[in-house]
Amino acid sequence: MNTGDHDILDSLRSLSSSIDPRERIRKTSFAITRAVGSPTSIVIHTLLFGACFYAAYSGHIKWELMLLTLTTIVSLEAIYLSLFIQMTLNFTTEDIEEVSEDIEEMQENLGEIQEDVGELQEDVEEISEEDSAEEQEEEKQKDEQRKTLTDIQSDLRKLMSDIEKLQSNVPPSSTKPLL
Secondary structure (H helix, E strand, O other): OOHHHHHHHHHHHHHHOOOOHHHHHHHHHHHHHHHHOOHHHHHHHHHHHHHHHHHHHOOOOOHHHHHHHHHHHHHHHHHHHHHHHHHHHHHHHHHHHHHHHHHHHHHHHHHHHHHHHHHHHHHHHHHHHHHHHHHHHHHHHHHHHHHHHHHHHHHHHHHHHHHHHHHHHOOOOOOOOOO
16 A cells, blocks of 8 residues: 555544544545545456456356446445545535635735725825925025025125225225224
8 A cells, every 4th residue: 555545544543533523524525535536446446346357257156146246336336436526525615615705805805905005105195295395395495595695695796896986986095084
C-alpha cells in the first residue's frame, strides 16, 4: 500500500472516536470516495474481476453464476458509489456556500475600505488646497512687500537726488547751522 492508502485507513480508524454522527458520515463518505478513486482500488478491482473470469474459465464456477454474481456486486457497488459521490457533492456545495458568504462579507468590507480611502483622499485634497491657498497668500504678501520695498527705494533715490540738487543750488558760504 502507498502512503495515500495508509492515510485513508488512518482516517477511517479515527472515526471511532467521539464525533458528531453527521461529521462521522461526512468523513466516512470522503474517505470512501478517496479510497475508491485511488490507484490501489483500481488494481484491486482489476484483480477481482480477473479472478472471477479465471474461476469461470477454469471451471471452478459456472459462467452464468459468475456473471450474475459479478453483475450484482458491480451494480450494488455503483449504487453505493453514486450515493457517496452525491453526499460528497452535497457537503462540498455547503462548503462552497459558506465560502461564498465569506466572499460576500469580504466584498462588503472592501467596499467600506474603498469608501474610507475615498474620504481620506478627499481630506488630502482639501489639505493640499488649503496649503496651496496659504502658499498663494504668502506669495501675494511677498510680492506686496517687494513692491513696497521697491517703492521705498525709489522714493529714497528721489529724495537723495532732490537733496543733492538742493545742496548744489545753495552756495557753500551761506550755509548756516540750523541750531
